Amino acid sequence: MWKFLNKKSNEVEKTNVDFDINNIPKHIAIIMDGNGRWAKARNLPRTMGHRAGVETLKKIVRECSDLGVKYLTVYAFSTENWKRPPEEVGGLMKLLVEYLSNELRELYANNVQIRTIGDVSKLPKPCIDILDKSMHDTKDNTGLVLNLALNYGGRYxxxxxxxxxxxxxxxxxxxxxxxxxxxxxxxxxxxxxxxxPDPDIIVRPSGEERLSNFLLWQCAYSEFWYSNINWPDFSIENLHEAIADFQNRDRRFGGVKSGKNK
Known part of the structure:
Protein backbone atom coordinates (compact mmCIF):
# COMPACT_ATOMS: atom_id res chain seq x y z
CA MET A 1 0.00 0.00 0.00
CA TRP A 2 1.45 3.34 -1.07
CA LYS A 3 0.82 6.52 0.88
CA PHE A 4 0.95 9.88 -0.86
CA LEU A 5 0.84 13.39 0.48
CA ASN A 6 -1.91 15.74 -0.64
CA LYS A 7 0.06 18.97 -0.55
CA LYS A 8 -2.96 21.27 -0.54
CA SER A 9 -4.62 19.68 2.49
CA ASN A 10 -1.31 18.55 4.02
CA GLU A 11 -2.89 15.17 4.73
CA VAL A 12 -1.51 11.74 3.98
CA GLU A 13 -3.86 9.72 1.77
CA LYS A 14 -3.68 6.05 0.78
CA THR A 15 -4.43 3.81 -2.14
CA ASN A 16 -4.76 0.05 -2.08
CA VAL A 17 -2.12 -0.45 -4.75
CA ASP A 18 1.21 -2.05 -3.94
CA PHE A 19 4.07 -0.79 -6.10
CA ASP A 20 7.79 -0.14 -5.83
CA ILE A 21 8.53 3.53 -5.20
CA ASN A 22 12.12 2.87 -6.30
CA ASN A 23 11.09 1.67 -9.76
CA ILE A 24 8.94 4.52 -11.06
CA PRO A 25 8.72 4.93 -14.87
CA LYS A 26 10.91 7.76 -16.05
CA HIS A 27 8.49 8.82 -18.80
CA ILE A 28 4.70 8.36 -18.66
CA ALA A 29 2.54 9.39 -21.63
CA ILE A 30 -1.23 9.73 -21.37
CA ILE A 31 -3.93 9.95 -24.03
CA MET A 32 -6.52 11.96 -22.09
CA ASP A 33 -9.61 10.38 -23.65
CA GLY A 34 -13.25 10.13 -22.60
CA ASN A 35 -14.17 13.70 -21.65
CA GLY A 36 -17.06 13.78 -24.13
CA ARG A 37 -18.40 10.38 -23.07
CA TRP A 38 -18.18 11.41 -19.41
CA ALA A 39 -20.27 14.51 -20.15
CA LYS A 40 -22.79 12.65 -22.33
CA ALA A 41 -23.41 10.10 -19.59
CA ARG A 42 -24.40 13.00 -17.32
CA ASN A 43 -26.40 14.92 -19.93
CA LEU A 44 -23.84 17.72 -19.80
CA PRO A 45 -22.21 19.69 -22.64
CA ARG A 46 -18.92 18.30 -23.90
CA THR A 47 -17.17 21.44 -22.64
CA MET A 48 -18.04 20.38 -19.08
CA GLY A 49 -16.31 17.07 -19.74
CA HIS A 50 -13.17 18.87 -20.87
CA ARG A 51 -13.29 21.07 -17.77
CA ALA A 52 -13.58 17.99 -15.55
CA GLY A 53 -10.66 16.50 -17.47
CA VAL A 54 -8.51 19.51 -16.57
CA GLU A 55 -9.20 18.87 -12.89
CA THR A 56 -7.98 15.29 -13.35
CA LEU A 57 -4.86 16.55 -15.11
CA LYS A 58 -4.04 18.77 -12.12
CA LYS A 59 -4.16 15.76 -9.77
CA ILE A 60 -2.09 13.53 -12.04
CA VAL A 61 0.58 16.17 -12.64
CA ARG A 62 0.89 16.74 -8.91
CA GLU A 63 1.14 13.02 -8.17
CA CYS A 64 3.68 12.35 -10.94
CA SER A 65 5.79 15.18 -9.54
CA ASP A 66 5.54 13.73 -6.01
CA LEU A 67 6.46 10.23 -7.22
CA GLY A 68 9.59 11.43 -9.04
CA VAL A 69 8.40 10.82 -12.61
CA LYS A 70 10.81 12.78 -14.82
CA TYR A 71 8.63 13.25 -17.93
CA LEU A 72 4.85 13.36 -18.31
CA THR A 73 3.55 13.80 -21.87
CA VAL A 74 -0.18 14.41 -22.22
CA TYR A 75 -2.12 14.35 -25.50
CA ALA A 76 -4.12 17.55 -25.14
CA PHE A 77 -5.06 18.46 -28.74
CA SER A 78 -4.31 16.51 -31.90
CA THR A 79 -3.93 17.68 -35.50
CA GLU A 80 -7.25 15.91 -36.15
CA ASN A 81 -9.12 17.69 -33.34
CA TRP A 82 -9.59 20.77 -35.55
CA LYS A 83 -12.42 18.77 -37.18
CA ARG A 84 -14.52 19.14 -34.05
CA PRO A 85 -17.25 21.80 -33.81
CA PRO A 86 -15.79 25.34 -33.61
CA GLU A 87 -17.40 26.00 -30.24
CA GLU A 88 -15.75 22.89 -28.77
CA VAL A 89 -12.35 23.81 -30.21
CA GLY A 90 -12.72 27.34 -28.88
CA GLY A 91 -13.64 25.99 -25.46
CA LEU A 92 -10.55 23.77 -25.41
CA MET A 93 -8.30 26.70 -26.29
CA LYS A 94 -9.84 28.82 -23.51
CA LEU A 95 -9.33 25.96 -21.06
CA LEU A 96 -5.65 25.77 -22.00
CA VAL A 97 -5.19 29.47 -21.24
CA GLU A 98 -7.18 29.15 -18.02
CA TYR A 99 -5.24 26.09 -16.83
CA LEU A 100 -1.82 27.62 -17.37
CA SER A 101 -2.84 31.02 -16.02
CA ASN A 102 -4.25 29.51 -12.83
CA GLU A 103 -1.68 26.77 -12.26
CA LEU A 104 1.59 28.37 -13.37
CA ARG A 105 2.52 29.59 -9.91
CA GLU A 106 1.98 26.15 -8.34
CA LEU A 107 3.77 24.40 -11.21
CA TYR A 108 6.73 26.72 -10.76
CA ALA A 109 6.73 26.27 -6.97
CA ASN A 110 6.78 22.48 -7.45
CA ASN A 111 9.79 22.68 -9.80
CA VAL A 112 7.77 21.56 -12.86
CA GLN A 113 9.13 22.51 -16.27
CA ILE A 114 6.60 23.08 -19.05
CA ARG A 115 7.35 22.15 -22.65
CA THR A 116 5.25 21.58 -25.76
CA ILE A 117 5.32 19.16 -28.67
CA GLY A 118 3.39 19.86 -31.86
CA ASP A 119 2.93 22.84 -34.15
CA VAL A 120 1.81 25.37 -31.56
CA SER A 121 2.23 28.21 -34.07
CA LYS A 122 -1.25 27.33 -35.39
CA LEU A 123 -2.92 27.90 -32.01
CA PRO A 124 -4.75 31.15 -31.17
CA LYS A 125 -2.50 33.99 -30.01
CA PRO A 126 -3.66 33.91 -26.35
CA CYS A 127 -2.62 30.24 -26.23
CA ILE A 128 0.76 30.97 -27.77
CA ASP A 129 1.35 33.86 -25.38
CA ILE A 130 0.57 31.86 -22.21
CA LEU A 131 2.61 28.90 -23.49
CA ASP A 132 5.59 31.17 -24.17
CA LYS A 133 5.31 32.68 -20.69
CA SER A 134 4.89 29.29 -19.02
CA MET A 135 7.89 27.78 -20.80
CA HIS A 136 10.04 30.84 -20.13
CA ASP A 137 9.13 31.04 -16.45
CA THR A 138 9.77 27.33 -15.81
CA LYS A 139 12.73 26.71 -18.14
CA ASP A 140 15.24 26.39 -15.30
CA ASN A 141 13.11 24.03 -13.19
CA THR A 142 14.65 20.61 -12.69
CA GLY A 143 11.71 18.47 -11.54
CA LEU A 144 8.93 16.92 -13.61
CA VAL A 145 8.91 17.93 -17.27
CA LEU A 146 5.31 18.39 -18.37
CA ASN A 147 5.04 17.95 -22.15
CA LEU A 148 1.80 19.33 -23.56
CA ALA A 149 1.05 17.74 -26.94
CA LEU A 150 -0.84 20.50 -28.76
CA ASN A 151 -1.76 20.45 -32.43
CA TYR A 152 0.30 17.27 -32.42
CA GLY A 153 0.23 14.33 -34.81
CA GLY A 154 2.71 11.46 -34.96
CA ARG A 155 2.73 11.15 -38.76
CA TYR A 156 3.21 14.89 -39.18
CA PRO A 197 13.64 9.37 -23.59
CA ASP A 198 10.85 7.36 -25.20
CA PRO A 199 7.79 6.71 -23.00
CA ASP A 200 8.12 3.75 -20.68
CA ILE A 201 4.34 3.42 -20.57
CA ILE A 202 1.45 4.91 -22.54
CA VAL A 203 -1.82 5.13 -20.63
CA ARG A 204 -5.17 5.38 -22.39
CA PRO A 205 -8.44 5.51 -20.46
CA SER A 206 -12.00 5.47 -21.91
CA GLY A 207 -12.02 1.94 -23.32
CA GLU A 208 -10.35 2.73 -26.66
CA GLU A 209 -7.30 0.62 -27.52
CA ARG A 210 -5.47 2.52 -30.23
CA LEU A 211 -2.71 5.14 -30.42
CA SER A 212 -4.67 7.74 -32.41
CA ASN A 213 -1.54 9.13 -34.08
CA PHE A 214 0.30 9.65 -30.77
CA LEU A 215 4.08 9.23 -30.47
CA LEU A 216 4.25 6.74 -33.35
CA TRP A 217 8.06 6.68 -33.53
CA GLN A 218 8.62 6.89 -29.78
CA CYS A 219 6.25 4.06 -28.80
CA ALA A 220 8.31 1.27 -30.40
CA TYR A 221 9.01 -0.41 -27.05
CA SER A 222 6.57 1.38 -24.77
CA GLU A 223 4.27 -0.62 -22.55
CA PHE A 224 0.53 0.06 -22.98
CA TRP A 225 -2.08 0.31 -20.24
CA TYR A 226 -5.76 0.60 -21.10
CA SER A 227 -8.82 1.04 -18.90
CA ASN A 228 -12.54 1.66 -19.39
CA ILE A 229 -12.45 4.67 -17.08
CA ASN A 230 -13.16 8.01 -18.75
CA TRP A 231 -10.43 10.56 -18.18
CA PRO A 232 -12.40 12.81 -15.77
CA ASP A 233 -12.86 9.77 -13.48
CA PHE A 234 -9.20 8.71 -13.71
CA SER A 235 -7.85 8.71 -10.17
CA ILE A 236 -4.56 8.62 -8.30
CA GLU A 237 -5.29 4.96 -7.60
CA ASN A 238 -5.67 4.28 -11.34
CA LEU A 239 -2.27 5.90 -11.92
CA HIS A 240 -0.80 3.67 -9.21
CA GLU A 241 -2.42 0.64 -10.86
CA ALA A 242 -0.79 1.51 -14.18
CA ILE A 243 2.60 1.91 -12.49
CA ALA A 244 2.22 -1.38 -10.60
CA ASP A 245 1.27 -3.16 -13.82
CA PHE A 246 4.26 -1.61 -15.59
CA GLN A 247 6.58 -2.85 -12.86
CA ASN A 248 5.35 -6.42 -13.41
CA ARG A 249 5.98 -6.36 -17.16
CA ASP A 250 9.02 -8.18 -18.58
CA ARG A 251 10.54 -5.53 -20.87
CA ARG A 252 12.77 -7.43 -23.29
CA PHE A 253 13.32 -4.81 -26.04
CA GLY A 254 13.54 -7.60 -28.62
CA GLY A 255 15.67 -9.87 -26.43
CA VAL A 256 14.83 -13.10 -24.61
CA LYS A 257 12.76 -13.39 -21.46
CA SER A 258 14.48 -12.54 -18.22
CA GLY A 259 14.24 -14.83 -15.22
CA LYS A 260 11.69 -12.45 -13.69
CA ASN A 261 8.56 -13.73 -15.44
CA LYS A 262 9.61 -17.13 -16.82
Whole structure:
Protein backbone atom coordinates (compact mmCIF):
# COMPACT_ATOMS: atom_id res chain seq x y z
CA MET A 1 0.00 0.00 0.00
CA TRP A 2 1.45 3.34 -1.07
CA LYS A 3 0.82 6.52 0.88
CA PHE A 4 0.95 9.88 -0.86
CA LEU A 5 0.84 13.39 0.48
CA ASN A 6 -1.91 15.74 -0.64
CA LYS A 7 0.06 18.97 -0.55
CA LYS A 8 -2.96 21.27 -0.54
CA SER A 9 -4.62 19.68 2.49
CA ASN A 10 -1.31 18.55 4.02
CA GLU A 11 -2.89 15.17 4.73
CA VAL A 12 -1.51 11.74 3.98
CA GLU A 13 -3.86 9.72 1.77
CA LYS A 14 -3.68 6.05 0.78
CA THR A 15 -4.43 3.81 -2.14
CA ASN A 16 -4.76 0.05 -2.08
CA VAL A 17 -2.12 -0.45 -4.75
CA ASP A 18 1.21 -2.05 -3.94
CA PHE A 19 4.07 -0.79 -6.10
CA ASP A 20 7.79 -0.14 -5.83
CA ILE A 21 8.53 3.53 -5.20
CA ASN A 22 12.12 2.87 -6.30
CA ASN A 23 11.09 1.67 -9.76
CA ILE A 24 8.94 4.52 -11.06
CA PRO A 25 8.72 4.93 -14.87
CA LYS A 26 10.91 7.76 -16.05
CA HIS A 27 8.49 8.82 -18.80
CA ILE A 28 4.70 8.36 -18.66
CA ALA A 29 2.54 9.39 -21.63
CA ILE A 30 -1.23 9.73 -21.37
CA ILE A 31 -3.93 9.95 -24.03
CA MET A 32 -6.52 11.96 -22.09
CA ASP A 33 -9.61 10.38 -23.65
CA GLY A 34 -13.25 10.13 -22.60
CA ASN A 35 -14.17 13.70 -21.65
CA GLY A 36 -17.06 13.78 -24.13
CA ARG A 37 -18.40 10.38 -23.07
CA TRP A 38 -18.18 11.41 -19.41
CA ALA A 39 -20.27 14.51 -20.15
CA LYS A 40 -22.79 12.65 -22.33
CA ALA A 41 -23.41 10.10 -19.59
CA ARG A 42 -24.40 13.00 -17.32
CA ASN A 43 -26.40 14.92 -19.93
CA LEU A 44 -23.84 17.72 -19.80
CA PRO A 45 -22.21 19.69 -22.64
CA ARG A 46 -18.92 18.30 -23.90
CA THR A 47 -17.17 21.44 -22.64
CA MET A 48 -18.04 20.38 -19.08
CA GLY A 49 -16.31 17.07 -19.74
CA HIS A 50 -13.17 18.87 -20.87
CA ARG A 51 -13.29 21.07 -17.77
CA ALA A 52 -13.58 17.99 -15.55
CA GLY A 53 -10.66 16.50 -17.47
CA VAL A 54 -8.51 19.51 -16.57
CA GLU A 55 -9.20 18.87 -12.89
CA THR A 56 -7.98 15.29 -13.35
CA LEU A 57 -4.86 16.55 -15.11
CA LYS A 58 -4.04 18.77 -12.12
CA LYS A 59 -4.16 15.76 -9.77
CA ILE A 60 -2.09 13.53 -12.04
CA VAL A 61 0.58 16.17 -12.64
CA ARG A 62 0.89 16.74 -8.91
CA GLU A 63 1.14 13.02 -8.17
CA CYS A 64 3.68 12.35 -10.94
CA SER A 65 5.79 15.18 -9.54
CA ASP A 66 5.54 13.73 -6.01
CA LEU A 67 6.46 10.23 -7.22
CA GLY A 68 9.59 11.43 -9.04
CA VAL A 69 8.40 10.82 -12.61
CA LYS A 70 10.81 12.78 -14.82
CA TYR A 71 8.63 13.25 -17.93
CA LEU A 72 4.85 13.36 -18.31
CA THR A 73 3.55 13.80 -21.87
CA VAL A 74 -0.18 14.41 -22.22
CA TYR A 75 -2.12 14.35 -25.50
CA ALA A 76 -4.12 17.55 -25.14
CA PHE A 77 -5.06 18.46 -28.74
CA SER A 78 -4.31 16.51 -31.90
CA THR A 79 -3.93 17.68 -35.50
CA GLU A 80 -7.25 15.91 -36.15
CA ASN A 81 -9.12 17.69 -33.34
CA TRP A 82 -9.59 20.77 -35.55
CA LYS A 83 -12.42 18.77 -37.18
CA ARG A 84 -14.52 19.14 -34.05
CA PRO A 85 -17.25 21.80 -33.81
CA PRO A 86 -15.79 25.34 -33.61
CA GLU A 87 -17.40 26.00 -30.24
CA GLU A 88 -15.75 22.89 -28.77
CA VAL A 89 -12.35 23.81 -30.21
CA GLY A 90 -12.72 27.34 -28.88
CA GLY A 91 -13.64 25.99 -25.46
CA LEU A 92 -10.55 23.77 -25.41
CA MET A 93 -8.30 26.70 -26.29
CA LYS A 94 -9.84 28.82 -23.51
CA LEU A 95 -9.33 25.96 -21.06
CA LEU A 96 -5.65 25.77 -22.00
CA VAL A 97 -5.19 29.47 -21.24
CA GLU A 98 -7.18 29.15 -18.02
CA TYR A 99 -5.24 26.09 -16.83
CA LEU A 100 -1.82 27.62 -17.37
CA SER A 101 -2.84 31.02 -16.02
CA ASN A 102 -4.25 29.51 -12.83
CA GLU A 103 -1.68 26.77 -12.26
CA LEU A 104 1.59 28.37 -13.37
CA ARG A 105 2.52 29.59 -9.91
CA GLU A 106 1.98 26.15 -8.34
CA LEU A 107 3.77 24.40 -11.21
CA TYR A 108 6.73 26.72 -10.76
CA ALA A 109 6.73 26.27 -6.97
CA ASN A 110 6.78 22.48 -7.45
CA ASN A 111 9.79 22.68 -9.80
CA VAL A 112 7.77 21.56 -12.86
CA GLN A 113 9.13 22.51 -16.27
CA ILE A 114 6.60 23.08 -19.05
CA ARG A 115 7.35 22.15 -22.65
CA THR A 116 5.25 21.58 -25.76
CA ILE A 117 5.32 19.16 -28.67
CA GLY A 118 3.39 19.86 -31.86
CA ASP A 119 2.93 22.84 -34.15
CA VAL A 120 1.81 25.37 -31.56
CA SER A 121 2.23 28.21 -34.07
CA LYS A 122 -1.25 27.33 -35.39
CA LEU A 123 -2.92 27.90 -32.01
CA PRO A 124 -4.75 31.15 -31.17
CA LYS A 125 -2.50 33.99 -30.01
CA PRO A 126 -3.66 33.91 -26.35
CA CYS A 127 -2.62 30.24 -26.23
CA ILE A 128 0.76 30.97 -27.77
CA ASP A 129 1.35 33.86 -25.38
CA ILE A 130 0.57 31.86 -22.21
CA LEU A 131 2.61 28.90 -23.49
CA ASP A 132 5.59 31.17 -24.17
CA LYS A 133 5.31 32.68 -20.69
CA SER A 134 4.89 29.29 -19.02
CA MET A 135 7.89 27.78 -20.80
CA HIS A 136 10.04 30.84 -20.13
CA ASP A 137 9.13 31.04 -16.45
CA THR A 138 9.77 27.33 -15.81
CA LYS A 139 12.73 26.71 -18.14
CA ASP A 140 15.24 26.39 -15.30
CA ASN A 141 13.11 24.03 -13.19
CA THR A 142 14.65 20.61 -12.69
CA GLY A 143 11.71 18.47 -11.54
CA LEU A 144 8.93 16.92 -13.61
CA VAL A 145 8.91 17.93 -17.27
CA LEU A 146 5.31 18.39 -18.37
CA ASN A 147 5.04 17.95 -22.15
CA LEU A 148 1.80 19.33 -23.56
CA ALA A 149 1.05 17.74 -26.94
CA LEU A 150 -0.84 20.50 -28.76
CA ASN A 151 -1.76 20.45 -32.43
CA TYR A 152 0.30 17.27 -32.42
CA GLY A 153 0.23 14.33 -34.81
CA GLY A 154 2.71 11.46 -34.96
CA ARG A 155 2.73 11.15 -38.76
CA TYR A 156 3.21 14.89 -39.18
CA UNK A 157 6.07 14.77 -36.67
CA UNK A 158 7.89 12.07 -38.66
CA UNK A 159 7.33 13.86 -41.99
CA UNK A 160 8.55 17.11 -40.40
CA UNK A 161 11.71 15.35 -39.23
CA UNK A 162 12.45 14.05 -42.75
CA UNK A 163 11.92 17.52 -44.23
CA UNK A 164 14.21 19.09 -41.62
CA UNK A 165 16.91 16.53 -42.37
CA UNK A 166 16.68 17.45 -46.06
CA UNK A 167 16.74 21.16 -45.14
CA UNK A 168 19.92 20.68 -43.09
CA UNK A 169 21.46 18.85 -46.05
CA UNK A 170 20.57 21.64 -48.47
CA UNK A 171 22.05 24.21 -46.09
CA UNK A 172 25.27 22.22 -45.70
CA UNK A 173 24.71 21.47 -42.02
CA UNK A 174 24.88 17.72 -42.68
CA UNK A 175 26.41 15.76 -45.55
CA UNK A 176 25.09 13.02 -47.81
CA UNK A 177 27.20 10.59 -45.81
CA UNK A 178 25.54 11.79 -42.61
CA UNK A 179 22.14 11.02 -44.10
CA UNK A 180 23.21 7.58 -45.30
CA UNK A 181 24.56 6.78 -41.85
CA UNK A 182 21.69 8.21 -39.83
CA UNK A 183 20.56 5.96 -36.99
CA UNK A 184 17.64 5.88 -34.57
CA UNK A 185 19.26 8.25 -32.12
CA UNK A 186 20.15 10.87 -34.73
CA UNK A 187 16.71 10.67 -36.33
CA UNK A 188 15.07 11.02 -32.91
CA UNK A 189 16.91 14.29 -32.50
CA UNK A 190 14.81 15.75 -35.32
CA UNK A 191 11.54 14.90 -33.57
CA UNK A 192 9.65 17.26 -31.25
CA UNK A 193 10.77 15.00 -28.41
CA UNK A 194 14.47 15.24 -29.25
CA UNK A 195 16.52 14.79 -26.08
CA UNK A 196 13.64 13.14 -24.19
CA PRO A 197 13.64 9.37 -23.59
CA ASP A 198 10.85 7.36 -25.20
CA PRO A 199 7.79 6.71 -23.00
CA ASP A 200 8.12 3.75 -20.68
CA ILE A 201 4.34 3.42 -20.57
CA ILE A 202 1.45 4.91 -22.54
CA VAL A 203 -1.82 5.13 -20.63
CA ARG A 204 -5.17 5.38 -22.39
CA PRO A 205 -8.44 5.51 -20.46
CA SER A 206 -12.00 5.47 -21.91
CA GLY A 207 -12.02 1.94 -23.32
CA GLU A 208 -10.35 2.73 -26.66
CA GLU A 209 -7.30 0.62 -27.52
CA ARG A 210 -5.47 2.52 -30.23
CA LEU A 211 -2.71 5.14 -30.42
CA SER A 212 -4.67 7.74 -32.41
CA ASN A 213 -1.54 9.13 -34.08
CA PHE A 214 0.30 9.65 -30.77
CA LEU A 215 4.08 9.23 -30.47
CA LEU A 216 4.25 6.74 -33.35
CA TRP A 217 8.06 6.68 -33.53
CA GLN A 218 8.62 6.89 -29.78
CA CYS A 219 6.25 4.06 -28.80
CA ALA A 220 8.31 1.27 -30.40
CA TYR A 221 9.01 -0.41 -27.05
CA SER A 222 6.57 1.38 -24.77
CA GLU A 223 4.27 -0.62 -22.55
CA PHE A 224 0.53 0.06 -22.98
CA TRP A 225 -2.08 0.31 -20.24
CA TYR A 226 -5.76 0.60 -21.10
CA SER A 227 -8.82 1.04 -18.90
CA ASN A 228 -12.54 1.66 -19.39
CA ILE A 229 -12.45 4.67 -17.08
CA ASN A 230 -13.16 8.01 -18.75
CA TRP A 231 -10.43 10.56 -18.18
CA PRO A 232 -12.40 12.81 -15.77
CA ASP A 233 -12.86 9.77 -13.48
CA PHE A 234 -9.20 8.71 -13.71
CA SER A 235 -7.85 8.71 -10.17
CA ILE A 236 -4.56 8.62 -8.30
CA GLU A 237 -5.29 4.96 -7.60
CA ASN A 238 -5.67 4.28 -11.34
CA LEU A 239 -2.27 5.90 -11.92
CA HIS A 240 -0.80 3.67 -9.21
CA GLU A 241 -2.42 0.64 -10.86
CA ALA A 242 -0.79 1.51 -14.18
CA ILE A 243 2.60 1.91 -12.49
CA ALA A 244 2.22 -1.38 -10.60
CA ASP A 245 1.27 -3.16 -13.82
CA PHE A 246 4.26 -1.61 -15.59
CA GLN A 247 6.58 -2.85 -12.86
CA ASN A 248 5.35 -6.42 -13.41
CA ARG A 249 5.98 -6.36 -17.16
CA ASP A 250 9.02 -8.18 -18.58
CA ARG A 251 10.54 -5.53 -20.87
CA ARG A 252 12.77 -7.43 -23.29
CA PHE A 253 13.32 -4.81 -26.04
CA GLY A 254 13.54 -7.60 -28.62
CA GLY A 255 15.67 -9.87 -26.43
CA VAL A 256 14.83 -13.10 -24.61
CA LYS A 257 12.76 -13.39 -21.46
CA SER A 258 14.48 -12.54 -18.22
CA GLY A 259 14.24 -14.83 -15.22
CA LYS A 260 11.69 -12.45 -13.69
CA ASN A 261 8.56 -13.73 -15.44
CA LYS A 262 9.61 -17.13 -16.82
Missing amino acids: EILRAVKNIFKDYKEGIISEEDILNIDDNKFSGYLYTGGI
